[in-house]
Amino acid sequence: MADYSIWVIEFARASSPLGLLLHGQTGEREIPYCFTVLRSEDHTILVDAGYRHAGRGRELADLDGITIWRDPAELLARCGAGPDDVDAVLVTHAHFDHLGNIAAFPNATVYLQRRELEKWSWAVSLPRAMDWLKQGVSVEDLAGLLQLAGQGRLRLVDGPCDDVFPGISLVPDFDTHTYGHQHVVIRNEASGVWVVPGDVMYLYANIEGIGGDGRYVPIGLAMGSQEKCLLALDELMRVTGGETSRILPGHERLLWDRHPSRRFGDGLHIAEVCLRPGEASRLPAGGGGGAAGEGGGEPR
Numbered sequence: 001m002a003d004y005s006i007w008v009i010e011f012a013r014a015s016s017p018l019g020l021l022l023h024g025q026t027g028e029r030e031i032p033y034c035f036t037v038l039r040s041e042d043h044t045i046l047v048d049a050g051y052r053h054a055g056r057g058r059e060l061a062d063l064d065g066i067t068i069w070r071d072p073a074e075l076l077a078r079c080g081a082g083p084d085d086v087d088a089v090l091v092t093h094a095h096f097d098h099l100g101n102i103a104a105f106p107n108a109t110v111y112l113q114r115r116e117l118e119k120w121s122w123a124v125s126l127p128r129a130m131d132w133l134k135q136g137v138s139v140e141d142l143a144g145l146l147q148l149a150g151q152g153r154l155r156l157v158d159g160p161c162d163d164v165f166p167g168i169s170l171v172p173d174f175d176t177h178t179y180g181h182q183h184v185v186i187r188n189e190a191s192g193v194w195v196v197p198g199d200v201m202y203l204y205a206n207i208e209g210i211g212g213d214g215r216y217v218p219i220g221l222a223m224g225s226q227e228k229c230l231l232a233l234d235e236l237m238r239v240t241g242g243e244t245s246r247i248l249p250g251h252e253r254l255l256w257d258r259h260p261s262r263r264f265g266d267g268l269h270i271a272e273v274c275l276r277p278g279e280a281s282r283l284p285a286g287g288g289g290g291a292a293g294e295g296g297g298e299p300r
């Protein structure tokens with residue numbers, strides 16, 4: 001067991017077709033793009049890394065309708081960390097907005113499911129008619145993984161992996177949102193279980209139902225099957241005992257309502273989900289009070 005402080009940091013925002021997020025729905029939804037920081041006495045771990053708004057990352061961001069972006073490595077300062085402090089990045093899946101920024105963390109070992117790298121390598125090799133199966137992934141990012149392997153900094157995980165770090169487990173959701181997707185379960189001694197679901201759950205409505213009716217709605221964008229997406233939601237429900245706010249979906253603006261949070265002058269948010277015993281809050285004082293050099297934080 002261990003205790004991690006957990007922050008969710010918003011680094012970009014887009015307007016997205018609601019049907020991609022919630023199967024069968026129409027309209028648009030403004031969504032944040034976030035990564036999650038886990039800090040214990042011994043470790044600084046990211047779940048996902050964001051992306052760099054340049055080259056292929058920028059092209060994919062334009063396709064996603066991204067309007068605001070700030071460098072995730074800089075935004076780490078909002079929870080008191082720097083890029084050199086990060087010793088691991090747990091990547092839920094290979095979409096550009098989760099994988100594309102791993103090079104910004106020079107001391108980190110990257111963890112990904114073996115199936116995710118293998119199947120995306122297959123998909124991007126398919127002819128043009130199969131482009132649908134390649135969406136959201138950058139070949140440059142996949143090549144970056146092989147470079148990391150050459151440096152001894154890539155760990156390809158094969159299925160479930162308990163205690164990859166004390167109290168942290170990797171749980172596969174194969175053939176759901178992506179081929180080798182995984183979510184991350186954190187079991188804190190002081191504050192209980194927390195889950196970073198990756199994109200197998202975009203919104204609380206996926207798991208709580210439309211209007212909170214309790215009937216799961218799968219995400220709309222799945223390389224795998226809707227059946228597997230629903231079973232993955234059911235597993236998130238099981239591990240949290242139905243306390244859905246213990247799940248921290250990185251594209252859900254309701255995070256800022258359900259957890260202590262601040263909005264900074266650049267419009268981007270941070271949620272302070274839990275603090276390990278003895279750690280002081282990193283949220284700037286409310287009411288527009290100053291976070292030095294950050295343009296101040298405001299209550300949401």
Ligand SMILES: [Zn+2]
Binds near residue numbers: 093095136177
């Ligand atoms: Zn994704």
